[in-house]
Amino acid sequence: MRMKEDPMKNGQLKPAYNIQFGVDSEYIVWVSSGHQPTDTTTLIPFLKSIEDYTKLKYPKIVADSGYESEENYTFLECNNQLSFIKPANYEISRTRKYKNDIRRIDNMDYDEKNDYYICKNSKKLFANKIINRKSKTGYKSEITCYACEECRDCQYKSGCIKRSNSKIPLENRTKNLQVSKLFHKKRKENLKRIISPEGCELRMNRSIQAEGAFAQVKQNMKFRRFLSRGKENVLSECVIVAIAHNISRLHNKIVKKNVENIFII
Numbered sequence: 001m002r003m004k005e006d007p008m009k010n011g012q013l014k015p016a017y018n019i020q021f022g023v024d025s026e027y028i029v030w031v032s033s034g035h036q037p038t039d040t041t042t043l044i045p046f047l048k049s050i051e052d053y054t055k056l057k058y059p060k061i062v063a064d065s066g067y068e069s070e071e072n073y074t075f076l077e078c079n080n081q082l083s084f085i086k087p088a089n090y091e092i093s094r095t096r097k098y099k100n101d102i103r104r105i106d107n108m109d110y111d112e113k114n115d116y117y118i119c120k121n122s123k124k125l126f127a128n129k130i131i132n133r134k135s136k137t138g139y140k141s142e143i144t145c146y147a148c149e150e151c152r153d154c155q156y157k158s159g160c161i162k163r164s165n166s167k168i169p170l171e172n173r174t175k176n177l178q179v180s181k182l183f184h185k186k187r188k189e190n191l192k193r194i195i196s197p198e199g200c201e202l203r204m205n206r207s208i209q210a211e212g213a214f215a216q217v218k219q220n221m222k223f224r225r226f227l228s229r230g231k232e233n234v235l236s237e238c239v240i241v242a243i244a245h246n247i248s249r250l251h252n253k254i255v256k257k258n259v260e261n262i263f264i265i
Helices: 040-054 070-078 181-194 197-220 231-253
Strands: 002-004 016-024 027-034 060-063 082-085 109-111 116-118 124-134 140-148 176-179 262-264
Touching (some): 016 040, 016 197, 016 231, 040 060, 070 082, 070 181, 082 181, 082 197, 124 176, 140 181
Parallel strands (some): 060 082
Antiparallel strands (some): 016 027, 109 116, 124 140, 140 176
């Protein structure tokens, strides 16, 4: 969850903080604060800080779609942790519009042995080059580029090739794809887990526990704005709020001391 003050006041940009709560059995067990604009880059340092300070490693990590990335998938696998991360396209991929969109790689057949995709017009898209990308965190990913063998006079071109500001007329353009094979592999493996009975239960628990913790803090405790500035000061405020939240939950949990080996963020 990102908690922040009004970013603009009197024409001046004010500081904003991305606050992360880790929840276990309805208790807030770890807190972090940072200036990251998105949640994607917060997962790895959050988990590392837990291990560094507590020597505790949760074998299963349950998170919302905002945390999905190839880097996070790779880190969790190398760290011997199972990801239960909701894919960023999970909701939209279930719609009829998405399933009928011929532009999307998910709606194309793929020949894994010969490494090519087949478009709506039964034409093959072959790999023609590989490029390397480096993220802001320094993570390097390998992108495979595919190009259609023949797009001329294709009746599906207007629906297949994404419209852009390209100066090349649509009739002269060719269908191209850029694919991270590793990311697609990890996403498919993760998807199988989250739609399994165990995955459905974990995601339901996450929505109740993680979102419930933030609802308790923001709605019931009326904590909607930080009283201090600076990363360390804000973190101290969050720790105090987390302690207050946990105390308020303690009387309901005093006779239920079963803590599962599941970490929710």
